Amino acid sequence: MATLQKIRSKGPLLLIVIGIALLAFILGDAWRLIRPNQGVQYIGSIDGKKISAMDFQNELESYSEVVRFSTGLQDFTEEQNNQIKDEVWSVMVxxxxxxxxxxxxxxKVTDAEIREIIAQGTDPILQNTPFNDEEGRFDVDYLMTFLAVYNDLDQSMMSAQDMRQYDALYRYWLYIEDNIKSNLLYSKYISLVTAGLVPNPVAAKNSYETRVKRNDVLMASIPYSSVADSTVKVTAADIKKAYMENKELLFNYTENRDIYYIDVPIYPSxxxxxxxxxxMQELTVQLEEAPDDTDFASLLRRAESEITYSDVPRSAATLPEDVVERLDSVGSNGMFGPYYNPFDDSYNSFRxxxxxxxxxxxxxxxxxxxxGNQEEDIRISDSITAAAKRGASFQELAARYMQSGQPEWLPAEAYEPASITGDNALYLNRLNSMKKGEIANVRLTGGNLVFKVDDVRNSVKKYDMAIIKRQIQFSDETSNKAYNELSMFVASNTTLDDLKKNAEDSDYQLLYYPGFESYMYNVGDVPRTHEALRWLFEAxxxxxSRIFEAGSANDHLMVVAVDKINPQGYRPIEDAASALNRKVLNEKKFETLKSRFDGAASIDELANVQGINIDTILYANFNNPAYLSSSVNNEATVGPAISILEKDVMTKPMKGEYCIYVAQKLTEDNYPTEYDDEAERARILSIDSRQIANSLLQELYFQANIEDTRYKIF
Incomplete structure (x- = not known):
């Protein structure tokens, strides 16, 4: 039971937190979306293979447990949940x-290969598991002990809570093991594909020189923006030519949509x-007049305070800043408030x-x-306490009861923000009252805890207080008013053309989003717009659309419309014309501006030419773009352009992305890095292998004809 005891060694508070988190995990919102009586639901397909919602949900649960164990997080934000969903889908693909x-x-990958990786313990995926030794390194013996214990468990002798934790940890390990297999298979495949890569000495030397050579450069440039677009004529033939030259960059790998939307935030009146x-004035009176033996946790819940009550005093670091700023104004058993805090738009009172x-x-x-027997708990814990006070090793005593007894640090910030009452408050308050080296025996509802304080840091003032914090929320009346106004507008503007024509006059902002894709989750960065997203890809x-309620607190109203559906494949020339027009404009401006550089052999000769800006660029390098103040942008072509120049020689006029320029090398030297042929070849091989792997995956991804319709459920 070593692994479970390691979890237990964090204390009963952590056990309770983990237990609640696992229960919430099992009964989470996503799980309720998939009901057995609904039949098989699909959320996409990969290479013709349909992916069921249940299969995706199972993978999602497994990976969520991995993230919880690895990060210590118990709850995820909406953004984190979305990242987890994307990672699971990416892994499945x-x-x-x-x-x-x-x-x-x-x-193939054999079982022997997997066992060897686990035995070596160096794979990065193993480093964040609970199966680590005291120095944080993966301990295969620790893992094997857990697996052996799990296989021999007698469930009839286990509490439901312990069994859930064992099951969760076992499922977690199965996911890790499966990922080791998948990663190794991928690694073997990529190694096979890239086995023919052999960097040669010339390539290695060239790679080194382009990386370490640096130059101080004098530049003269004219930004394309200095020429009015209206003075340049772009023809249909120009756009067609640019389209054919850049067609591969205009490929949609998945279907997307050009959309419009109206987002109406609802604010309190x-x-x-x-x-x-x-x-708040009434609640403040109740808090002030409440007797000292009042259940303040219940009082604050009834008051709907955002700050819960805790029987464990809190340090200033874990209290709201607006409360801390006013603590000096209150004496013992004193009351303050109500007051308004503009930083979180709340009214507050505290005692x-x-x-x-x-x-x-x-x-x-x-x-x-x-x-399970109170008298026996007291007898055993008293015996342990007495032995520890006589100088017996705490770890050896713990080992007798199949526990580690290893010291663990508990920072106040880990528990103070929570609402702590009952047994948890009893043992935490006892810990905070103990001195370094002190040993205590604390009786709790379900048993005894024998503590030894090994070390402490920073004795600080802590505050026993009850805080009522209430953010100003909009009322139903305010929400209904906003809804009715938007509803009247939508009812009289039923087409997209109507919205474009009349939104501004009705004080609504119609926003455009080209290339919107289903994996983006949120429309316009507004949380919880899943219904609107689903509608967009079915319309x-x-x-x-109708009006959708959105936002983390249903504090947004949204109307969406589909302007254009862009299927998988090459974008039509008419859709790409706007983006291509800018490219053509800049190319024509380049041809127009070239004449201003005629006849100049050095930068000095250009100093008085109209519209030219002179810049000195320090440490220009082949691999790094140079920032030009004239265009307020980086130009990637500067490094390559000057790399082959002799000192004091000027380039011909160069076509940059944002400006036309000439460059003249002033000085040349190297970054202080010695050439190592073997290391340089290894570096090239690593870069080329990654590029080939990425290109190969992209091609395989496209050939697999992947359909991602997770938005229908997730």
């Missing part, structure tokens, strides 16, 4: 297309603010019961005693 390729050539202030000294961080060891061109 890569695994499917690689397995098809490797199966065709008979390439003056009446909403006044109503909350009146309520300070008193202060005490506690630690910023505590390092402690713990042994848990939970036999046809020109359609206007």
């Amino acid at each position: 890569r695994r499917t297309i690689i397995e098809k390729e490797t199966e065709a050539i008979g390439l 003056t009446a909403d603010s006044e109503a909350l202030l009146a309520e 300070l019961f008193g202060t005490s000294m506690g630690y910023d961080s505590i390092q402690f060891s713990v042994i848990q005693v939970a036999t 046809g061109e020109g359609e206007v």
Whole structure:
């Protein structure tokens, strides 16, 4: 039971947090979306293979557990959830297309290879698992012990909570093991593909020189923006020529849509603010007059405070800044508020019961005693306490009860923000009152904890207080008013052309988003716009949606419309014309501006030419773009242009992305790096291998004809 005891060694607070998180994980929102009575639902296909929502959900759950174990996070933000979904989909796509390729050539990963990787313990994926030794390195013996114990578990002798934790940890390991196999298969395949890459001495020397050579450069430039677009004529033939030259850059790998949308944020009204202030005045009186034995946790819940009550005093570092700023104005058992805080748009009141000294961080060891018999718990814990006080090794005592007893640091910031009551408050308050080296036996509801404080850091003042913080929220009346106004507008403007024509006159902003794709999750960076997104990819061109409620607190109203559906494949010339027009304009401006450089043999001769800007660029390098103040942009071609020049020789007029320029080398030297042929060849091989792998994956991705319709469910 070593692994579970390692988790237990963090203390009962962590056990409770993990237990709640796992339960929430199992019963999460995404799980409720997939119901058995709905039949098989699909969220996409890869190379003709349909991916069911259930399969994706299972992978999502597994990877979410990995992230929780690896990061210590228990809850994810919407953005983090979206990142996890994207990572799971990416892994499923890569695994499917690689397995098809490797199966065709008979390439496999054996169980022996996986065992060898686990035994070596150096694979990066193993470094963030719970199966680490005291120095944070992966411990294969630790893993094997856990797996052996798990396989021999007698569930009838286990609590439901412990069993859930064992199951979660086992599923976590299976996911890690599966990823080791997938990563190794991918690595073997890419190694086979890139085996023919052999960097030669000439390439190695050239790579070194382009990396280390640096030049101080004098430049003369004219930005294309200095020439009015209206003075340059662009013909249909020019656009067609540019289209054919850049066609490969105009390929849509997935279907996307050009959309318009109206986003209406809902803000609290003056009446909403006044109503909350009146309520806060009543709540402040209740808090002030409450007897000392009041259940303040319940009182704050009824008050709908954003700051929960805790029986464990909090340091200033974990209190709201607006509260900390006012603490000096309040004495013991004093009251302050209500007051308005403009930084989070809230009304606040607080009651300070008193202060005490506690630690910023505590390092402690713990042994848990939970036999199910109170008298036996007390007898055993008293015996452990007495032995520890006599000088017995705490770790050796813990080992007798199959626990590690290893010291762990507990920073105050890890528990102070939470609402802590009951047993958790009892043992945390006891810890904060103990001195370094002290040993204590604490009786809790389900057993005893024997603590030893090994070390402490920074004794700080802590505050026992109850805080009511309420952000001003919009009322139903305010929300209904905004909805009704937008509804009237939409009812009288039912087409996209109507929206374009009348939105501004009705004080609505119609926003354009070209190339919107389903994996983007949110429309216009507004959270929880899933319904609007789903509608967008089911609607046809020109359609206007109903009103959607969106935002993290349903604090946005949104109307969306489809302007154009862009299928997979090359973009039509008419769709690319706008982007190509700028490219053609700049090319024509380059030809027009070239004459201003005629006859000049050096930068000095150009100093008085109309519109020319002179810049000195320090340490210009082949691999790095140079920043030009004239165009306020970076130009990638400067380094290559001057790399072959002799000193004091000027280039011919060069076509940059944002300007026309000439350059003259002033000085040349090298970054202080010695040439190492073997290292340089290895560097080239690494870069080329990555580029080939990325190009290959992209091609395989395209050939797999991937359909991503996760938006329908996830």
